[in-house]
Amino acid sequence: MGYVLAIANHKGGVGKTTSAINLGTLFALTGRKTLILDLDLQGNATSGLGVRKEDKPGLASILLDNAPLADVACPCYCDDLFVLPLGRRSSAIEEEIRTQPLLMERLETILDQIAAAWDYVILDCPPAFGILPNTAIRQAQYTCIPVQCEFFSIEGLTAMLKRLQELQASGARSPRTGVVLTMYTATDEHSSQVRAEVERHFSSLLLKSIIPRDPILSQSAGLGIPAVIQAPESLGVRAYLELAWEILNHERQE
């Protein structure tokens, strides 16, 4: 059974997709067969991994048109890394699930099949709650919450954690949650104040790794190449390397 890691936060632009792409690539480079599931309509994880998503089948095609999983997962930069886009008819998926209750069961079965077929599954969630991200979070063993070092990002965090706990309580396993600070600028007073605030109020969940603001991370998004491959020596990638080991160590302790 694979290890399912959800990356979620309904605050927008905090580094969810950037974390999914770089953690996924790092897991794959250690020889673990890894799938990144792009649950966001915009498909940033798909394009950030260099896969053109125009009209490619994806999760929506598996769920609504019975497409086989093996046909739709797209290989990317290294042998063990794949991405599953949301695919055609993705804008209709939530409405279809709401109107056809049987689809909900089918979605859960598909997510279980996906977890069984890969060593690691990383869920890149959109910046909102909804049927799709909620179902995915319920199936995850670990939920990682990126928090940008900006005031607006910490504001909704307590309410977000509470809703996350409610979602996880209705899931099968006893999941773990970790908060990771992103886009940290040590020389910026505001950034340091937000870090201190998160350390004070969320210390039990806060991971040790801190992702710095690093322009290389956004440039690599534009190239469609994970920063881990494009600029392995960069500060941003080194921080993601630390984060990957921290999460893998959590898993080993279970």
Add this chain to the structure above:
Amino acid sequence: MGYVLAIANHKGGVGKTTSAINLGTLFALTGRKTLILDLDLQGNATSGLGVRKEDKPGLASILLDNAPLADVACPCYCDDLFVLPLGRRSSAIEEEIRTQPLLMERLETILDQIAAAWDYVILDCPPAFGILPNTAIRQAQYTCIPVQCEFFSIEGLTAMLKRLQELQASGARSPRTGVVLTMYTATDEHSSQVRAEVERHFSSLLLKSIIPRDPILSQSAGLGIPAVIQAPESLGVRAYLELAWEILNHERQE
């Protein structure tokens, strides 16, 4: 009848709330009675204007508990500026509207009453489509789409504009749309490339004003004071001043 301006983009973290707060404050400083409607569960617009939102009534209380509008709009930094939080029971609001069809009509009536009671109404939308932002966008005369100068932000823009046109087509008026570049760093190559890309593909919608990346804008969020009031000479505020005039001029041409 007031002028309703929606600020929307389902890409997260592009500067929607920051634009709503600073444009709203600028409109109010010119003597126009202005309301900022916070449609995001996180309530960043409410706290960014210095209003503590714990359990304060808001739009949800007007819609679900018949609270009077005049009682729930909160005054802020200057005489003509008010903010309307989403309020208590806000996490249930979408579900309640979905299950009680009459509420939809009531929401549209309330939005009309709000437009009639203020000179300017600015809608700060969450980073996702949904019943609430969709209804608000349908009522708006103008929709402003902030686009961060980063690759991931331009990726979903074409699809977002298409869905916006579908929403507007079912609304009453012939609305206008404007795209504004945000968090632009002239010395950053990636930022300039994204700007050139937007100028090439979206020139008919692109506004002339460009909002630079300015740490003062995020610091003021942490203080709960609009940057327009806290640092009126800053680069960020000067750019918002240009944007405010550009939008007001659009309105005058109608």
